[in-house]
Amino acid sequence: MRKPFSLMFFLLIILILAIFMAINPQETVQAARSGFQLWYQILVPALLPFFIVADLLVSLHFVGLIGALLEPLMRPLFRLPGCSALVIAMGFTSGFPMGAVLSRRLLEEKLITPQETERLVSFTNNSSPLFIIGAIGVGMFSSAPLGYLLAVSHYAANLAVGFIWGRLSVPASSIANISPSQAWQNLWNQLSNEKKSVGELLRNAVNTSIKNLLAIAGFVVLFSVMTRMFTVWGVMDYLSHFLTMLLGSLDFSYPVCFGMSIGLFEITLGSQTITATSAPVLVKLLAVSIIMGFSGFSIIAQVMSIVAGLPVRLSFYLWSRLIQLTISALITWMGYRWVIEPLQIVPSLAIPTYQVLYAFDAWSLAIYSLAAGLSIIAVLMIISLIIQWRESASP
Numbered sequence: 001m002r003k004p005f006s007l008m009f010f011l012l013i014i015l016i017l018a019i020f021m022a023i024n025p026q027e028t029v030q031a032a033r034s035g036f037q038l039w040y041q042i043l044v045p046a047l048l049p050f051f052i053v054a055d056l057l058v059s060l061h062f063v064g065l066i067g068a069l070l071e072p073l074m075r076p077l078f079r080l081p082g083c084s085a086l087v088i089a090m091g092f093t094s095g096f097p098m099g100a101v102l103s104r105r106l107l108e109e110k111l112i113t114p115q116e117t118e119r120l121v122s123f124t125n126n127s128s129p130l131f132i133i134g135a136i137g138v139g140m141f142s143s144a145p146l147g148y149l150l151a152v153s154h155y156a157a158n159l160a161v162g163f164i165w166g167r168l169s170v171p172a173s174s175i176a177n178i179s180p181s182q183a184w185q186n187l188w189n190q191l192s193n194e195k196k197s198v199g200e201l202l203r204n205a206v207n208t209s210i211k212n213l214l215a216i217a218g219f220v221v222l223f224s225v226m227t228r229m230f231t232v233w234g235v236m237d238y239l240s241h242f243l244t245m246l247l248g249s250l251d252f253s254y255p256v257c258f259g260m261s262i263g264l265f266e267i268t269l270g271s272q273t274i275t276a277t278s279a280p281v282l283v284k285l286l287a288v289s290i291i292m293g294f295s296g297f298s299i300i301a302q303v304m305s306i307v308a309g310l311p312v313r314l315s316f317y318l319w320s321r322l323i324q325l326t327i328s329a330l331i332t333w334m335g336y337r338w339v340i341e342p343l344q345i346v347p348s349l350a351i352p353t354y355q356v357l358y359a360f361d362a363w364s365l366a367i368y369s370l371a372a373g374l375s376i377i378a379v380l381m382i383i384s385l386i387i388q389w390r391e392s393a394s395p
Helices: 001-024 025-059 064-077 083-096 098-108 112-124 129-140 144-168 181-191 198-232 235-250 252-263 268-276 281-294 296-306 314-343 353-358 364-391
Strands: none
Touching: 001 025, 001 198, 025 064, 025 098, 025 198, 025 296, 025 364, 064 083, 064 181, 083 098, 083 112, 083 353, 098 112, 112 144, 112 314, 129 144, 129 198, 129 268, 144 314, 198 235, 198 268, 198 296, 198 364, 252 268, 252 281, 252 314, 268 281, 268 296, 281 314, 296 314
């Protein structure tokens, strides 16, 4: 019974959007242009290398090796199989919606269960370091330390979400640990039986990655136009007044709440609006941390479209976002009070707001983030090997 109502509501939104596009063609074109510019200048370099490399790692059966070696580490922490470490590392260093893409791929390869897929998706979709430190920290706040504070609070909160859901899940039956030599032998056997050539694997990885990026472009442009529609027709104004009534006692002014209202749909535009206000730095940091934790309906729609047909509940994902934004705001507040204020780090907006996303080399930062993701996997493998060695050495 719920499906006809949801489809009817969706149809109503689309009809309203079509009317807006017909009445305001210039606003529509400008919003679509802004969304497309964000996609090809920021999202393509931030995601394309990760999409290709991650797809190849799965196709070359490397996740099996990772799963075998990291099982002793991932099970106690998140009650997830070792191969989920690849999703965590890539999701935390590449940004939205990498976690959803890889989680679906692991489920299709039958490396994780449907229940594990839902939990894995809930905490592996993050804003990228490129966006948090580069765009928001350096670009919008003109302060790398503030970007690092937001990044730490954002990632720590999402890891906390994964840990919490892991504690509330039913523990899996004990799985026998595989020695490193056995894991490498299994990888060699799988590669020996692989029927696809290197060219075919690379072509498939590139084709799949471009297909995912084009889908993301559509969502970005659509929600850019939708956000502009709600702004022009005053919906954002009503929502901002509601948030001001809700958060006014915490010094959240109307301009900050207006930015948060935009951020509920698209976090980049919302962050730009918030940082351009004259509100206290702590208030702006908390507001940006909250909308990054929620991630915006644009990102949520992207994630849910990727996991469509899988047992991933929207309600479960939204609860995860609420937990994340709460923890993230708390960590941001503590970090500002205990670190930023004592060091007297004062930001000054030196870059015009319309240039903040394009004031750094996105491709270079994307490659650095990719290297960081692979380095995280390497470090986790070393830690897991140490744990296995200690367990085997103990009487």
